[in-house]
Amino acid sequence: MSELWELTAHEAQDGLRAKEFSSVELTESVLTRVDAVEDRVNAYITRTDEVAREQAREADARFAAGTATPLTGIPFAVKDLIVTKGVRTTAGSRMLGDFVPPYDSHVYEQLKRAGAVMVGKANMDEFAMGSSTEHSAYGVTRNPWDTDRVPGGSSGGSAAAVAAGECIAALGSDTGGSIRQPAALCGVVGLDPTYGRVSRFGIIAFGSSLDQVGPIGRDVEDVATILDGIGSHDPRDSTSDPAPRPDMRHYLGRDVAGKKIGVPREYFIDGMDDGVRTRIDEALRHLESLGCEVDTDLSLPMTEHALAVYYLIAPSEASSNLARYDGVKYGLSERGGSMWENMEQTREQGFGDEVKRRIMLGVYALSAGYYDQFYLKAQKVRTLITNEFREAFTRYDVLVTPTTPGVAFPVGDKLDDPYAMYLNDIYTLPSAVAGLPALSLPCGLSEGLPVGLQIIGDVGAEGTILQIGHAFEGALDEANRLAPL
């Protein structure tokens, strides 16, 4: 007899609509699961059990009244940089340890409007800077597949919660891979939408030309359903694309025969795990068996520069965005000295090592004498990376790559070597720099740990990505595999 917390969101919807169980029962099942495993996983910074129970009662009322949506009654983990009115929002930082937002982010408004249930605020690398969730001021999140290993990051709490059954679905955010990399390492599905697809209103800023909120779920259908639920245009974010949003679920189940798939050889580097390479090779054969035309004779030579471009542009934007934490208006405020002393004390106490490192990198790249050499150069190479993708999409419907070069690594393994940590994002950075949508979905195990397949699409091509992902998932029977916790 399976438990309610093991269901996907669409399975749970079916049960709720058929009155097999109530939203309150579904939510209580998830909360019981959180009680059972949270001390081993640490997926949440703040649990919101009472908010969840109240929202579950409201959801049941909507099912009774016939006003339920596809997300009504679904228990969510919400990454802790998504501001939630009246619920502490820390961004994983000591700086915001007591910050209780006076307003809601657009995406949380959308979840509430849809009748979803919030289980808690998910752990993350501080200000979304990291690839392991070890850079959180609220403790490390553990990978539910092996609790000696990291879940990836920065949305590690969101991905681990989905994999461990501590929620049914989650919201994360992706700047350079922060949804896709933890989704891959935790064996779940994560989508980084096209830049501008989802509103950034009420998202604590890291790299403003890169940040995007997106869904993490147990299968492709759930991820498509969540994107439909949160992706509306929002005039409060001037970078919110006003173009109409097609219904993502209409793409699911359509034939993928004849789809042209490019496999760029720069994503198969010397340092990648043999086990990952084997799973990806198998995945490409599965796609061929579905009738896709897979072309491995593709080179995108700018790929190798994406890491430098990203780690100059994102820290530069971060150094500007994080200048707001001065101890004056909100957040941590050290008192007792002069204005300048207090500001330095506040930032010294409030920020962790990785955040300080990125601010330093950004200030350096933007400083007089280095701006042209680093920041402007990175912006120009960003153009070349984008152009190279654009050209490829005149010939291919999607590009397929591994999501990461390896499986989940042991806690502490890369903490003392920042550059080794940055290399985790090597396959997720190029599409992020170009603002393109990309999906990570499970494609089997290596040494008992999940491997992620990445599908990158052209601007606005989420539908095609999800269509191919859905067909692949069905062929491989990989949907909704929970971690053995």
Place this chain on the structure above:
Amino acid sequence: MYDRAMPISRDQVLHIGRLARLGLSDAEIDRLTVQLSDILEHFEALAAVDTDDVEPTAHPLPLQNVMRTDSVAPSLARDDALSNAPEVEDGLIRVRAVLE
């Protein structure tokens, strides 16, 4: 621990640490000199990329000058806006003296 061959000197780290108001300790400055040098060394290949006549990308979307109508609507209430301020006086945020 560091030398002239490094892309970034200890003095530069000290300088940008002050610009960023991070209150870095001596040990942090030593460590960051090594770490930032290591990171910047890996970025040197970027210099070899031909970017003559390439426009910089500040932003991936082609949106420009997004305007909205200037309509009257309720804004955040004052008490709500001040609810996270460290020190409040007469409905205002109290700040430290800028000039001593």
